[in-house]
Amino acid sequence: MSIYKSYTQDQLEEHFSNFIIKSVSYSKAALFSRNEKAFEMMNIYGYHSKSSASGISGNAYHEALSQYFKAKKDGYVLSLPELESIAFDYIDNVPANKWKLQKTTPTIAETKIKTVKTTTALLGNFYSEKSIYEDHIAKVLDVEISNTSFLTINGVDIPLPFNTIIDLVIETHEGKIVVIDHKSKSAFSSEEDLRLTIGKQGITYVKAFESYSGLAVDEVWFCENKYSKNRSGENQLNMFMVALDRDTRALYEDLLYENLKRLIEAVSNPDYVYLINDKDNLVDKAELYDFWAKTRMCEIDEFDIDETEVNKEMVKKRLRKIRDSSTTTISPKIIKKFKSNAASFIKYDLSTLDMEPQQKVEHILKTFGIHTQVAHTFNGYSSNTFLLEVSAGTKIASIQGHKLDIANALNVPNVRIPKDLKVYEGKSYLQVETAKKRDRDLIWSESELQGQKIPIGKDNFERTLYWDLDNQSTPFVLACGAAGSGKSVELISIVEYARLIPEVEQIIILDPKFEFMDYSSDDKIEVYNEILAIENKVESLVREMNSLIKAGKKKKILIVFDEFADAIAASRKGKDLDIYSMVQVGNYRPTKDAFGFPVAGPPKMQRQKTGELKSLEENMRIIKQKGRSVGFRGIDATQRASTKIITGDAKVNYSLMICFRVPKEIDSRVVIDDAGAETLAGMGDGLLKTPDSPDLIRFQSFWKPQVQTA
The missing domain is CATH 3.90.320.10 (Lambda Exonuclease; Chain A)
Incomplete structure (x- = not known):
């Protein structure tokens, strides 16, 4: 047994501090043996090349075979169409910025066609000759x-x-x-x-x-x-x-x-010089020299280093030493010129060129005969917005078909192009939104609160978006987002603002996931976690609402219902809601008293259904239909974009709809009736559907760091 298996965690940490990488593999060893500089580029600096059609088709083929043999292990044989479906799903999920464009396949669409064709051939071969395995x-x-x-x-x-x-x-x-x-x-x-x-x-x-x-x-x-x-x-x-x-x-x-x-000798020596093999045909030579130039000019944060696999501090010291020694012997101007020359030979990959993002957008569209000019650029928190001025005679709808090509040029997974034009300073523009690595946070601030208008977030034009609790037309909000999308942070921000509004007399938090327990000690806030307690509280809110309606009074109550879809799914239904009581159904036979006179028999009792409680879902619907008139306001949030819960009828009661990142396009359509939320960056990057705007508004939610929740 290897001696290193007996090391404690502290010993391992000390041991790994001596190496620039934290693991090896056959592919790393083979690459190092073939081209040391390519090994340094890919496995130390995370400077990975994009994948060609043949590379992605090979990965899709592996994924399909993996599922085939897993099913075979369980006694089931997948059909060829099922294998093709698995492989094609894999291909569809490859982000736009991972596709390598080449002379024969200059667009992502053409690269995908070639990938699908190659994958289909591989799977057809396997299925017709799989006996070479199975025999x-x-x-x-x-x-x-x-x-x-x-x-x-x-x-x-x-x-x-x-x-x-x-x-x-x-x-x-x-x-x-x-x-x-x-x-x-x-x-x-x-x-x-x-x-x-x-x-x-x-x-x-x-x-x-x-x-x-x-x-x-x-x-x-x-x-x-x-x-x-x-x-x-x-x-x-x-x-x-x-x-x-x-x-x-x-x-x-x-x-x-x-x-x-x-x-091992190389990665344990921080001063090791990794040599370039110019004869290596498996690595793009121009890309390799572009990387070499980058190490002479750039700071550590400009490289995509995976700290779980690489000792970043050791790389940082090494990079500083390389850069300082290079710039003392070679003019930085000469290095930049060399880098520019190297980049000019990297075909169809605009991420390597010294171009601004707006220039890349214009350039990639020109390659398809579409002439545009980026008139305005706005740097948001989780996304950037480009406003495109489209030349006369250009069919604007054709640009929608090149979203992935724009994404590939900008080296991002996807872009969003709203279907409506954006009017800015009195002129119409086509709007292109692209996710980005967030470089700042939108910190929660009390100064953003305006009366009863609760700040939801800010759009890329630095405008604050509000939920007006005093507006009868916007009483209830729907919020949806996958784990890590920023949904809970948004709810916390809303609760924190609501606490500061004097007109809000009470805040009810229905919290089946136990994420808002920190608020349970607040005098203005009531928190309910167990399903039965949630059902009873909602039922009591219906009674209170009806009493207020009859008395002609109002009371501003904010109801925050987190994970309402799960709560409704777990709540009582059907026969569980039946009310039973002992009911007299007659009398037993008459008897005679001591003098022989007849006496009526005792009452005969039987347990019978005497009524039916309303379900949690029904009570919530009643509150939304009637509660706005007496001051009830609410936000319902869920991770699951379930059409069984978020039905068309249910959405009628939500005037504002917020969707953070969701896994699939269909989830986005369930919540906001449009695609786009599947392309969001997460961490508070959201889309807002509001009666005040004909199109969806992209925004960043506020974050209050001092509030600690699970």
Whole structure:
């Protein structure tokens, strides 16, 4: 067993402080061996290249095969259409900024078409020839195993843990334990190359699986799937099998150890110089030199460094030393010019060019024959807004079809283009909104409160958006958002503002998730958590409302209902709401008294249904329909955009609708009747639907940092 497995957490932290990276893998070792500078770029600085059509189709193919063998392990066989559906979903979920455009596929749409075509060929090949796998399988042992552990290679304890992802492990009819790796190829590898090179990857999988499972692996198989059609009609799948006897293991461990030894020496030396291999055809040379120039000019925060995988402080010191030594010997002006020259050779990737975001928007649209000019740029909190002036004769609707191309140019996952034009300073513009890495917070401020107008947030034009509690036309609000979207922070902000409004006599918080317990000690606020307590409180609010209506009085009560969809789903329904009482249904037979005179028999009682309570959902609907007239105001919030709860009839009662980030476009449409919330950045980035605006308004919610809730 590796000695590092016995280390305590404190010992490991001290140990990892000596290395610039925190784990290794076969792919890292192979990349380091092939091109040290590319290893530095990708695995230290997080400077990842975009994925080509063939790369994404290979990933989609792996995802489909993973699901196929998981189902097979459970005794179910997925059909080819089901596999295609899994792969196409994977392709659809690849963000726009991850697609690599090339000469043959200069747009994302064309790249996707090629990706789908390649993936379809790979899956068709697999399904027609899957017997190359299945004829050997007695039992599927494991699928898509992701493992991180310390390994011993060639008798040496490797000081960094190994990350491995193993596609498939099976037991054959002969009782052998076999690790299988899927590969998608444009052409089969030669058997000579496989015999010489594939063993190092194979022994990595073997050591990792044996460490993880305690089972001894007998063989490793590599199954290549060739997506280009063989003219000879031969099989499209080729299985290369590596038997692991004692001598073979020793040979491959020795070869792997040579790569690892040099890698470990490099990452433990903060001053190591990573060399560029100009002969490496698998890495974009211009991109590599662009990275080299960037390390001579840029600060640490301009790199996308993953601190869970990389010692950022060590990189920071290293970068400062590199930059300082470079600028003393080479003029920064010369480095910038070199960087510009390198970037000019990186085709179809505007993120590498020294262009402002607005220039990239204009440039990418020009490549499709659409002439626009960004007239105004607004830097928001979680998003930026560009106002485009469109040339005469340009069909504005055509720009909607290039949202992903704009996103790719700006290196963001998606952009939002509202369907209505934006009128700014008396002129109409097409509005393009793009998420961004937030560089500031919108801090809650008492000064934003205006009378009974509760601030909801600010749009990208720095205008404060309000919910007016004194306005009869906006009594109730619907808020929806996934976990981490900012929904709870918005509710806290509203409660904090409501506490300051004298006219708000009472705040009722219905909190089935126990997230607002900090307010339970406030004299103005009542918090209810248990479902039955919530039901009883809502029922009492209905009675209070009816009493106020009859007396002609008003009382400003704010009802904050968090996770109302879950509460309604868990509340009593049907027969649970029936009221039963003992009812007289007659008398027993008459009797005679002591003198023989007849006496009426005792009453006969029976438990019968005498009424029916209203459900929680029905009582909430009654409050929304009648409560506005007596001063009741409310905000209902939920994570689940359920059409069973947020029905068309239910939405009639909500005059304001707020939607933070949701997982899918359909969720956005359920809440605000339009797409867009699925593209939001999270952390308070929201869309507001209000009667005052014909289109959705993008905004950032306020955040009050001193309030601590779960």
